Amino acid sequence: MQKGNIFIVAAPSGAGKTTLVSALLAADANVRLSVSFTTRAPRAGETNGQDYHFVSRDTFLGMIERSELLEHAEVYGNFYGTSEKWIREQLATGQDILLEIDWQGAQQVRRLFPEAISIFILPPSLEVLEQRLRGRGKDAEEAIQVRLKSAQDEIRHVDEYDYVIVNQHIDESVHDIISIVRAARLRLENQSLKFGTLIAELKGV
Template identity: 55%
Template sequence: MSGIGNLFVVVAPSGAGKTTLVGKLLELDPHIRLSVSFTTRAPREGELNGRDYHFVDRPTFEKMIAAGDFLEHASVYGNYYGTSKRWIEQELAGDHDVLLEIDWQGARQVEKIFPNMVGISILPPSLAELRRRLEARGKDAPDVIDKRMASAREEISHVLEFPYIIVNERFEAALSDLQSVVRASRVSRAQQAVRLSKLIDEFR
């Protein structure tokens, strides 16, 4: 069910720096398109519908679940999040890549449909540093931070399920590692077998 493009699936606990890394990657590599998730949570200050998320109400989301519209979906802190299956399939049919930012459970769901996805896990250098980053953001109350730390432990316990693991201790080094994974995936045997089929046939 995949086309020429790569499907990059990036997972990380909240506070590991995934959003900043992915944002910089997209800025430097226009060949990658970010999947915009659907969610039932309210927009935060500065967020735009269609850019950050597709904001919908719970009945609409549940109708989409029933219709099989989602590649993956999950309930997080009482709100639904989901990835459009149709959009992913359409985008991968073109000659560009798609990137998803989801959790480990969503990644498992995606892999069942796209077994050639490129899974990337981003880790903080330590749990202590993760807590420091969450507190420094100043966005969450202490009890919410405790919940995020518990979720982080669960997320990190599945890290070895992913073929690529990047530790975000120094941003520039982590970004370079992320770019290296993207570049290597584009010249993999599976990708080049499709792109270079005519050239390969010439040598047979």
């Protein structure tokens, strides 16, 4: 059976990652989003098990101690992590998985799955990034400045990724991320597993 692909999508806050990921999931039913565990409180409209698995800090630390997490990181005082068991089970069935994580998590995943395909989303400029953060109307000035600094810290890791999308025009960016996923499935390794018999027949082997 063809093993599933792991797609890592990372971006600074305000780059439009959530919008692009949502568009990809809507366009491609063969990609499943990994639902992360987190210690932060649910926000208005968020559903446990759908947006995140919301757990206590003690529960999360226990998961770390039992080595149950594929990756984990602390962001703004809250922990986030991915279940390793769930990921491996999904990949074994041929399911493609998408991880929406930060650079720390991406590094951890690549150490265990060097074949993972990583995508970084960039804003067209720092000015646009700041406009998007302010346009949310959710954060105080101090929080905005913290997010801007964190954004630049995240962007400094852009050269660690396989693909980079500059999210200037949303329609083009959606097309780009869908194209990356489809192209990954056409790699020789994947096609050899899926069409091994056909390829051998055509080669006359």
